[in-house]
Amino acid sequence: MFRRRAKFKSPRLLKRRRRGIISRLILYPLLLLSVFLGLSFLSSARFLLIEKVEVYGNQAVAEEDLRNLVEAELKGSFLGLFSKRNIFLYPKKLVEAKLVNQFERLSSVGISLKNFKILRVEVKEREAAAIWCRRRTSDEEEGRNKEKLSEIDEALSEECFFVDTLGFIFASSADSPGDSFLRYEGEISSASPVGSYFWERVDAKKVSDFLTSLKSLEVKPVEITKEDNDKVTVALNVNANLILNLKDNWQRAFENLVTLVSEPEFKKNNSGNLISPFAYIDLRFGNKLLYKLK
Incomplete structure (x- = not known):
């Protein structure tokens, strides 16, 4: 049988390798730091910075107020290194969210770059x-x-x-x-x-769709009263009220309404539109409609 010979390394070789490891431990962080500093300097280069903020679409909200908020968000830098005014790094989503949150009149905000120099802020009130x-x-x-x-x-x-x-x-x-x-x-x-x-959002959609449907009957709602028991009363410009339950299907309620007011016995008494003969119509009981004539 043969024995494997032990490998011996000279002290000089070990010392050289230790120096190499120490050099790499120092060199690599310095190299990485140099890259970060270089990118930081480049991010603040004038040709890569936003020079102007322009606001479009506002009417009730002051342009100066909108611009001031945007300018405030563009100040400073990320991690103390990268300029927030850089055309590639500016906090687009954050600025859009802050504008909508701070100005209740705004329904949406869109931000884009114009000619790589101008920040275009498009708002919808x-x-x-x-x-x-x-x-x-x-x-x-x-x-x-x-x-x-x-x-x-x-x-x-x-x-x-x-x-x-x-x-x-x-x-x-x-x-x-x-x-x-x-x-x-x-x-x-x-x-x-x-x-x-x-309104709760789902209820707002229901109400909006119902009011749109009412246009086909040539009536105009003038007042809507919401009560604690989910009762909703829609007062119309023909001096008639529609009574609904907020939890019901209002599309089906409208279909039942059309069926009722289209009955021949009511159509002959109308004076301009189908709902005018009624003082109120209660739509809260499905196909069973309660009503009172004027």
Whole structure:
């Protein structure tokens, strides 16, 4: 049998290898640091920086306010190394989210680069589909007798807010909107209306679709009242009310409504549209409709 000979390394060779390992341990971090510093310097190069912010699509929201928020988010650097104004590194998603969160009037924000120098901020503002009003809470207003208020005093005693098609309350109305908007009546869960929802999102879609369907009957809703027991009353411009349950299928309720008002016995009594003969129609009981004629 043969024995394997032990391998011996000279002290000089071991020392040389140790120096090589130590050199690599020092050289590689220095090389990596140099790369980071080089990229950091490059990220701040003038030809790679955003020079200007332009805002488009705003009407109610001040352009200066929007631009100031964007400029604030472009200040500084990531990790203290990479400029946030760099055309490849700027925090696009963060800026878009902050604009929508800070300005309730904005429904969407899109950011893009123009000519690799200009940051283009395209905003879309919410459109008012209705108003929601509440009584002012001052001692003076609370002490008034509502029945004795004139129309002007009544308007001044209310604080109104704009609501979009999703039921989102997004802004206060400085002046009384009068009868130019559909009016929502009912309680909301928040003490601060702006930023709150009058409808749950699924309910807002249901209501919006129902109101769109009503156009085919040539009537216009003027007020919608929401009660705690899910009862919803839609007051129409022909002095008639539609009563629904918020949890029901409103598309089916509309189909039942059309079937009822299209009956020959009611059509002959209408004065301009199919719903005008009715004082109210209760649509909460499926195919069984309750109604009262005028």
